[in-house]
Amino acid sequence: MATIKQIAQEVGISSSTVSIVLGGKAAERKISTATQEKIFAAAARLGYQPNMAARSLRGGSGANELVVAMFWAQDFRASMMFRFWDGLRAEIEKTARPVRLVIYPYVNDHLKESEALTSGANCHAAIICNASYADLQFLEDTQLPIPVVLYNRVCNGYCSVNVDDLKMGALAARAFADQGCRTAAVLTSSPVFEGMENRMHGFRLEGEHHGLTILANRYCENSIRGGYEAVSHRLRHEWKQQLPDAVFCGSSAIAHGALRAFCEAGYIGEKLPRLIAVGNGPEEMDAFSIPSLSVVYLPMEDMARECIQLVLGQLDGRIATAESRLLPIEYVPRESCGPLTEYAAQ
The missing domain is CATH 3.40.50.2300 (Response regulator)
Structure with missing residues (x-):
């Protein structure tokens, strides 16, 4: 000890x-x-x-x-x-x-x-x-x-x-749909409790209701490095030819890693997919990242x-x-x- x-x-x-x-x-x-x-x-x-x-x-x-x-x-x-x-x-x-x-x-x-x-x-x-x-x-x-x-x-x-974990996912999907997105990917860690599954279920249900195509989910480590490595891998493989319009991240940390990977690959400004995270990290880190991170805020x-x-x-x-x-x-x-x-x- x-x-x-x-x-x-x-x-x-x-x-x-x-x-x-x-x-x-x-x-x-x-x-x-x-x-x-x-x-x-x-x-x-x-x-x-x-x-x-x-x-x-x-x-x-x-x-x-x-x-x-x-x-x-x-x-x-x-x-x-x-x-x-x-x-x-x-x-x-x-x-x-x-x-x-x-x-x-x-x-x-x-x-x-x-x-x-x-x-x-x-x-x-x-x-x-x-x-x-x-x-x-x-x-x-x-x-x-x-x-x-x-x-x-x-x-x-x-x-x-x-x-309301279902609503957390649904709000993200609705925001993507309102921004004109047609395809969306999910970056999250393996679920360790029911609420994590409910967030993704709510995202999928609301997204499909608004005509959003949800790509197959692949898990990553729940960390900045995990988000970075997950996006870097996908940019070399399944996203090499076509990026999703939007990415929903299971945590702020995953999202910050994802932003770094997109930036290194030259996807900035209008080239960057829309991105929303479950806002469970420090609020000032989300607010002052580049670009600043949109979140479904966990109070x-x-x-x-x-x-x-x-x-x-x-x-x-x-x-x-x-x-x-x-x-x-x-x-x-x-x-x-x-x-x-x-x-x-x-």
Whole structure:
């Protein structure tokens, strides 16, 4: 198990800075977003788990605080974790009772091996993010000793916060159709939960309804490199003679890699296919890329706020049964694809 000192060595900054960030105090100490992302990435990569017993021994205000664990799958990008963490922290700052957030990295399909979750000894409640099919099956089959809220997943008996994944895909397809596109390709990673499949299903249904030909889907790694390599390969093979009019990417990261590959191949300006991504990365990266990236925006910070509200509601007895909250989504047009028509946007 990694220590704060090891994380500091990995990132190349002081142990005190790492401790401040992992303790949820980065904003008040004015630590940059870039530094926080590096620390969270290293913590997940090295398998950092906080020493809750040591914190309790220190006494002080920590003796009365609620400890909420955030379980984050290690194979998901650090930038996504940072957005979610930022939403949690913002909501916690509004609460009267002290709440400490801690990160527990886990490997998809192995959530059942997390002793902190199954024993309930190290935290009062948990928010589980990015659970796989196997992880959800484990949760459904298990009676956990602490309240649990699921982020962007649904499982019988658990509170959850979600978005309409079918609509996410449908909005992208409608935007392409409104821009006059006739053919579209999909770049996404292999689905690890039902929502990913629903996004692609919604995209295909809406696209076909508007006469959009959807090309065969081929999976890629969920990263900037994955998007870059996927487009580079297709430009040498199936897209060599004819580009699709549009490309729908399963994540912001994949889209940024795709843009790089198109640019290197000389497809810029009007030569570039229309491109939309599921907006799950840092918003400023999407807004300031060249061209700026149009997205169906995943309101991660708002979802995090709802998650912590559900956690606190269960702990203080206001929420006694499983409650699911569905948050609205929106299409954000930028330079890579134009707006929806007025009719479609309503």
